[in-house]
Amino acid sequence: MRRTALSALLSHWRRHPLQLVSLLLGLALATALWSGVQAINAEARASYDRAAQVLGQDRLEQLVPSDGQRFSQDVYVTLRRAGWIVSPVVEGRWFRAGHSVQVYGIDPFTAPQGTLPGAVQAGGGIVDFITPPGQAYAAPQTVADLAGQEGLPPLIAAEGMVPGILFTDIGIAQDLLRAPGRISRLLLAQGQPANRPPLAQIAPGLEPRAPQEQADVAQLTGSFHLNLTAFGFLSFAVGLFIVHSAIGLAFEQRRPMFRTLRALGLPLRTLVGLLAAEVMILALIAGLVGIALGYVIAAALLPDVAATLRGLYGATLSGGLSLRPSWWLGGLAIALAGAGVAAAQSLWRLWRLPLLAPAQPRAWARASARGLLRQGGLAAVLAGVAVLAGVFGQGIVAGFVLLGAMLISAALALPGALAVVLAGAERISRGVLAQWFWADTRQQLPGLSLALMALLLALSANIGVGTMVSSFRMTFTEWLDQRLPSELYVTARTEEEAARLRDWLTPRSDAILPIWKVEGPVLGQPAEIYGVADHRTYADNWPMLRAEPDVWQTLARGEGAIVNEQLWRRERLSLGDPVPLPGGVERPLVGVYSDYGNPRGQVIVGLADLVAQFPDLDRRRFAIRTDPAKVPELRAALVADFGLPQDSMIDQVTVKQISLMVFERTFAVTAALNVLTMGVAGLAMFTSLLTLSTMRLPQLAPVWALGLTRGRLARLELGRAMMLAALTMVLAIPVGLLLAWVLLAVVNVAAFGWRLPMHVFPGDWLWLGALALAAAGLAAAWPAWRLARIQPTELLKVFADER
Amino acid sequence: MLLSLEQVGKTYVSAGMPVEVLRGVDLCLGRGETVALTGESGSGKSTLLHLCAGLDRADRGHIEVAGHDLTAANDAALAALRRTAVGLVFQQFNLIPSLNVAANLAFQARLAGHEDDAWIKALADRLGLSDLLGRYPEQLSGGQQQRVAIGRTLAARPALILADEPTGNLDEATGDAVLDLMMELVAEAGAGLLMVTHSPRLAARLSRRVHLSGGRLAA
Known part of the structure; x- marks a missing residue:
């Protein structure tokens, strides 16, 4: 049976x-977009997990300096002598010729069991490892990236290592990082002797740090991945409209x-x-196809995502994509769940359907005023939820609740809004054909509403995200001009060379502005502390959001600090509040500046103040103010007179180009998902129109019989689809602008810590409107062509079937 | 007794008002018997047929089909009875549009779990459907569709055939031919037939005629 x-x-x-x-x-498609995004996230999470396991920091306690600065290795010797079982680590970033790598220097003799990657332990040849030039172990991808770089020890490719890092002996690393005799932290072996003297007594500058299950970068990038997930979910939701529409139609x-x-x-x-079994079987097949497509999408987008993460957060992802069971099982589950959700209503209706109910396909293609009202009521409730989330919500989750509720509310309200517009058009139209057209269009609304709702979501997302990206681009470009006023940026190889360079440059340039910084904890989070010279460049250019009068003079006197917007927002600081610097000194807050593209907190104090607090800081970088026309000449002279490698200097134009490139790559993923979502919405239109066209004959045949040609009917059908798309586009503009505002003023602030001014770009809307019309026209073209070519006998069947 | 109705009553609510369609109907139908059910439009003929088929439930009275008490049966039992003992011929054919003629013909027999290919082939021949087996319902005329619907019912060899104006959509000659065949096959299978019809001419050809009026049956 x-x-x-x-x-x-x-x-x-x-x-x-x-x-x-x-x-x-x-x-x-829905599964593909969702699982593609999830594959990228899973890959990133796996990379972060591996990063968290580096040197056993996910399970070992450590001793770290309370001011965040490297300390003398004498402290290590003192601790060992006092009975503490510790192992030294020096770490830092090594830069050269546009390449950078995180260097870990370890002591292979004292490193706790299991802290070193297998490859390092199995490598043998301890003498080669510790004797100059030493050896450095890195992931094969990293070894390939660094091939040919001078100044590095011989590189050994080791499978299973986190990309972007390099393991070497502590002595070799101290040379590489120019930190002789300095170490970054100490690993504490498990099972320390009970009678060892207290830490505060023998190493007062150190404090214990509990094992960290998450790498810092995982916390930093959380918002980025949440953004990606939200976009993936939006695409999935748009795809589900097609599924719901197709299943609903098949049931009807x-x-x-x-x-x-x-x-x-x-x-x-x-x-x-x-x-139910049929739906699940279909979902299983579609889910498998979707996962395969998702893999392709993820593989295509991964390089851009990796570039974004590297550019924004310094996080390195491995280049390859793994087929993780958790990912593809999750993809299948979401396909099954999505199909289940899409089919639930139809199954429930069938369950409640009396056996003797009329068998004609029912309200699917018939207007239902009550249904529209109910949907409108739900839209109003969701709009209320959005308002509540906007007014009372905090953080990124509230931001996404606001976004989701607003978008779904707008989508649900769309059929009702269109019905009102169409009823108005019907009332004011004069000709009989026009009246029939508007009335008939209104009757088609329930059948087309799902596709139109999907189109509204896709168009709104496009307008919203497009507005955000364009606003960001405009602000970012202006900001770069302010933030990078110097014409040339130079990094000397040694401190002595830096001093000689400064002497040499002083008569040959307008100003030399040191770029000196230290890193350390500020208000409990890692931050960068810069020192700024007393020069009018800053007063003229620096992008201040708010500041006390004479802010630069205050900094020059060492009597204040300014912070970036993200730190200011995160800690809810006010001007005048104390800003505690690493090492225990405090400075009052005298200003806040915008600092786009930087996930970390940043503090700026006067240069002399910084040097006084951190006398050991790296003094090799500085910016040069000069006539832009003289930059090539100056570069050539620096190479000729000092033998400075080309990659030690970078001019303003190049820095801006690199920054803009990072920016564009950051939003390349968003743009790709935007296009895919539009494609899915176009497909929804096409399938709805095509399936509706097969049910349209009983409505069109009488009009044909009354004297309209098939060609004219077809043109009217085409015009109807394009008119509905145009109306949807008009309604999508305010929704998209609202979406852009939420993204800029709520989500970005919560996710990245900065707020951007909103600009509108009506030219983009025209382009998008044309695209929507083209999509609707293409979607309607095939059904219209079929109608134009239909045999009269097919139309006559409508009358023959009537009883 | 194949079909037995005792004091069966049914009330519908229409526009908020109760409408008593059947008011104590009594009817018996034995094996090999053919009964015509006539009555004016809206007199409750189709309702009575639906109650006999277990498609709807009576408000009052007692219905028994092939020894099964429909009044006490649950939905699953009613479905099983329709599958195995009752054959329905609908006025609107109700063929499965996505199955071809051959699959439609065999459908109910397969559903009941006793498909007899030879019998189905013989039915197709006698109904003049042998050349149409590969076609789909939308490619058939009304008369051809009705013959498929009758063939589908007879293929399952039901004990009781309930037909709702089975020739209503056919011209007189085709209608007569179809009824001839149906009665012939009913007689061969020893089944019972209760047929709703508006046509006194067709009603006269059946072994008995009952008339529904004012919610009650009159012979």
């Missing part, structure tokens, strides 16, 4: 292959069959069970 009934149910798909394709494609078309099956003796429970 079940087999016979199932074969009858499945035979529907054989006779309607396009519907089957649209259902499978919709679900596959088979209503007579369901009635017949039940009348012929198929129990309701069996019928519902079989339909």
Whole structure:
């Protein structure tokens, strides 16, 4: 019995292959976009987890300096002598010729068991490892990236290592990082002797730090991945509209069959069970296709995401994409869940359907004022939720609740809004054909509403995200001009060379502005502390958001500090509040500046103040103010007179180019997802129009019989689709602008800590509107062409079937 | 007794008002018997047929089909009865649009779990459907569809056939031919037939005629 009934149910798909394709494609695309994003996130998370395991910091306690600065290795010797079982680590970033790598220097003799990567332990040849030039172990990808770089010890590729890092002996690393005799932290072995003297007594500058399960970078990038997930979910939701539409249509078309099956003796429970199984089988097939597509999408987007993460957060992802069971099982689960959600309403209706209910396909293509009202009510409730989240919500989750509620509310309100517009048009239209057109369009709304809602979501997302990106680009470009006023940036190889360079440059330039900084904890989070020279360049250019009068003079006197916007927002600081610097000194806050693209907190104090607090700081970098026309000449002279490598200097133009490139790559993923979402919405339009066209004949045949040609009917159908798309586009503009505002003023602030001014770009809307019209026109073209070519006998059948 | 109705009553609510369609109907139908059910439009003929098929439930009275008490049966039992003992011929054919003629013909027999290919082939021949087996319902005329619907019912060899104006969509000659065949096959299978019809001419051809009026049956 079940087999016979199932074969009858499945035979529907054989006779309607396009519907089957649209259902499978919709679900596959939805799954692909979702699982593609998840694959990227899973890859990133795996990289962060591996980073957290480096040197066993996920399970070992450590001793770290309370001011965040490197300290003398004499402290290590003192601790060892006092009975502490510790092992020294020096770490830092090594830069050369546009390449950088995180260097870890370790002591292979004292490193606790299991802290070194297997490759390092198994490598043998301890003498080669510790004797100059030493050896450095790194992931094969990193070894390839660094190939040919001078100044590094011989590189050994080791599988299973985190990309972007390099392990070497502590002595070799101290040379590489120019930190002779200095160490960054100490690893504490498990099982320390009980009678060892207290830490405060023998190493007062150190404090214990508990094992960290998450790498710092995982915390930093959390918002970025949440953003990506939100976009993936939006795409998934748009895809689900197609699935819901296709499943709903298939159920409606088979209503007579369901009635017949039940009348012929198929129990309701069996019928519902079989339909649920059918949906799950289709979801499984579509899910597998979607996962394969998702893998392709992820592989295509991963380089851009990796570049973004590297550019924004300094996080390195491995280049390859792994097929993780958690990811593809998750993809299948979301496909099944999505299909289940899309089918639930139809199954519930069938369960409640009386056996003798009329078998004609029902309200699917018939306007239902009550349904529209109910949907409008739900839209109002969600709009209320959005307002509440906007007014009372805090943080990024509230931001996404606001976004989600607002978008769904707008989508749900769309059919009602369109019905009002169409009813108005019907009232004011004069000709009989125009009246029929508007009335008939209104009748088509329920059938098209899901596709139009998907289109609204895609268009709003496009406008919203486009506005955000363009606003960001405009602000960022202006900001770069302010932030990078110096014409040339130079990094000397040694401190002595830096001193000689400064002497040499003084008569040959307008000003030399040191770029000296230290890193350390500020208000409990890692931060950078810069010193700024007393020069009018800053007063003229620096992008201050708010400041006390004479802020630069105050800094020059060492009587204040300014912080970047993200630190100011995160800690809710006010001007005048004390800013504690590493080492215990405090300075009052005298200003706040914008600092886009930087995830960390930043503090600026006067240069003399910084040097007084941190006399050991790295003094090799500085910026040069000069006539831009003299920059090439100056560069050539620095190379000729000092033998300075080209990569030690970078001019303003290049820095800006690099910054803008990082910016563009950051939003490349967003742009790609935007295009894909639009594609999915276009497909939703196409499948809805195509399937509706097969149910339209009973409405069109009488009009044809009354004297309209098939060609004219087809043109009207085409015009109807484009008119609905145009109306949807008009309604999408305010929704998109609202979305942009939420992204700029709520989500960005919560995710990155900076707020951007909003600019509108009506030219982009025109372009998007044209795209929407083209999508609707293309979607309607095939059904319209079929209508124009339909045989009169097909239209006559409508009358023959009437009883 | 194949079909037995005792004091069956059914009330519908229409526009908020109760409408008593059947007011204590009594009817018996034995094996090999063919009964015509006539009555004006809206007199409750289709409702009575639906109650006999277990598609709807009576408010009052007692219905028994092939020894099964429909009044006490749950939905699953009613579905099983429709599958195995009752054959329905609908006025609107109700063929499965996505299955071809051959699959439609065999459908109910397969559903009941006793498909007899030879019998189905013989039915197709006698109904003049042998050349149409590969076609789909939308490619058939109304008369051809009705013949498929009758063939589908007879293929399962039901004990009781309930037909709702089975020739209502056919011209007189085709209608007569289809009814001839149906009665022939009913007689061969020893089944019972209760047929709703508006046509006194067709009603006269059946072994008995009952008339529904004012919610009650009159012979």
